[in-house]
Amino acid sequence: MKFRRSERLVDMTNYLLENPSQLVPLTFFAERYGSAKSSISEDLTIIKETFEQRGIGLLTTVPGAAGGVKYIVKSNLEEAHSFINEMCDIMTEPNRILPGGYLYMNDILGNPQVMKKVGRLIASIYAEKQIDVIMTVATKGIPIAYAIADYLNVPVVIVRPDNKVTEGPTVSINYISGSSKRIQTMLLSKRSLEVGSKVLVVDDFMKAGGTINGMKSLLDEFNATVAGIAVLIESSDREERLVDNYVSLLKLAEVDEREKQIQVTKGNYFDLLK
């Protein structure tokens, strides 16, 4: 069965988007459509140009027998600016303030379209680095971790505050919560992480950084290394920051419980694009 160029373009676009960060040999497409490799190359040129022009991402081509084409997520500055500005507005809605100056964020974390954008933006930073696995801690970091994993095409491992029989043998560490100074425990299933893995550590919110520091200690126990740290929101209260070299999309500058005012600005995301 032969496919016309127009049909190939639609199906290839879908295939590449569904398989990001994965090298696809040209012969795969040639066989899929019963087409010559030269036609496939021409198709890919069109897709590549459109992906770049519309800010969808990059198509990189690896030449040679073991070569192929790879879709790499890459958000552009315009997308990042418009999304982060929109998020600043949403985050500062006064009814988000909870007793103690905490912010209600379940609606944001529960919105798959918002999570997709967060995933695209963060994945764009790490798409050309070696990331073997994404680690987060239950519960609120999970949707962010999966949203990034969808674009980087790597597994997610979830650290838990408590043990469950379905985890199998676990490794646990104690850590000091940066803000409350209390000793807490976190654990990770032993077989969920291979020795030597390069890990992107992710969370929804970072205040002093105690939780992220805990995950770093846990990685030490697995002889794994931190390949990056990314959070949706950092608190601007930097005095006691335990973590550096992280990416944040947003920065929570102030919560005034009495005046019902929240100040949210952009995080350090754009500094990293320079």
Add this chain to the structure above:
Amino acid sequence: MKFRRSERLVDMTNYLLENPSQLVPLTFFAERYGSAKSSISEDLTIIKETFEQRGIGLLTTVPGAAGGVKYIVKSNLEEAHSFINEMCDIMTEPNRILPGGYLYMNDILGNPQVMKKVGRLIASIYAEKQIDVIMTVATKGIPIAYAIADYLNVPVVIVRPDNKVTEGPTVSINYISGSSKRIQTMLLSKRSLEVGSKVLVVDDFMKAGGTINGMKSLLDEFNATVAGIAVLIESSDREERLVDNYVSLLKLAEVDEREKQIQVTKGNYFDLLK
């Protein structure tokens, strides 16, 4: 700036896939590309045919001034069969057996490509029904809930076993765990679910169904209704089943700890396609 048909096809495919279950007016595309509506209609016919032929999904067209085009996820039988067979093989690897006959599944739940397929298959069942929100319970149901939500384009709400300050006011219920017969608590943030919502209840594993029954009781408290129940795996131990009218992709028939043998068969998914 004018776009050629080939570029439009690539960009429209991406746009539709990124915005499933959402009505897009033809004028949106016409303006986006500076093209006549008639050209856009022709583009959409090509995309529609390719989506159907390759088992990507359906494009439905709503005529009239308020009309437009909508991408609806729809996996075909071939995709479902091949994925479920593959999952049966993966699930029966003997080293999954944990003490007590539990199964290690973190690697499966942590694999974004597997979750995407699970999401596609389950979302295909519900894509043409009215689902306002997807509900699951922390922690292991979360990736499945988001994978479905990505395709249905609806928010996810997460029920928790414990309270956190960031939840705001919550509604809690007690429920009896079907298998252990212990009384447990689950709670949901009060503002996370609107009265009258039609809810798809999701979990990774269902044994007697106590947890899902708990979520149903919680929905009663919100005057919300169950629009569907879907699980990745059901246990075949049906005697005490508290829940009916559910969709399962897989069925765990037996775990023999001593012989290190696991028996997994397909769930009731295919019965529902008839």
